[in-house]
Amino acid sequence: MDVLKCEREKETKFDVNQTNICWVVFALTIINKAGGLIYQKDFADGLNKLSINDYLxxxxxxxxxxxxSARLNPIPPPHRPSSTSGNHTKGLSSLSSLSSSTPSSDDRPDPPSGIEVLETTLFRLQCFQTLTGTKFLLFTEPGMPNVESILRKIYELYADYVMKNPFYQIEMPIRCERFERGVERWVRGVNMR
Structure with missing residues (x-):
């Protein structure tokens, strides 16, 4: 019902500079590193209702x-070591080549990320992938600001309540009441802004 109220408010507003625009988080989906669905929660109406098979x-x-899409990521040009002057001795030049062959943390390329945002006229899908390969998909209204910070907060809740739970088995469906309550409370606060 609140979504309909927000939609009516948006339809009646013509001034772009007004600041009381309603933004809505529609749903959260969490996918394990093998591509399996481990969590799905709808928060607001606005997207078509899907069956559990559709979510899988x-x-x-x-x-x-x-x-x-991560594999299609363009390859950055190779790093070319700086040339050395000709007055180095043979021992120093071999030592120099040894040190240049060891990559420093600055020389390492960023890992390819794959799809991060998919935006349509009806919704925006934002993906946050953890270092372990777990993907958090957040469905919001298009143009919603600060989606990355919302996903980071949900990830913090996941780390605190799911990963620190001694009864949770990694890569299995999430059945953690404290996590669900925390996410529900956080998203409800975002949707009320």
Missing amino acids: VLAGTFHGVHAI
């Missing part, structure tokens, strides 16, 4: 497309 297909499909 969505998770697997997004995982595959994400992996392919």
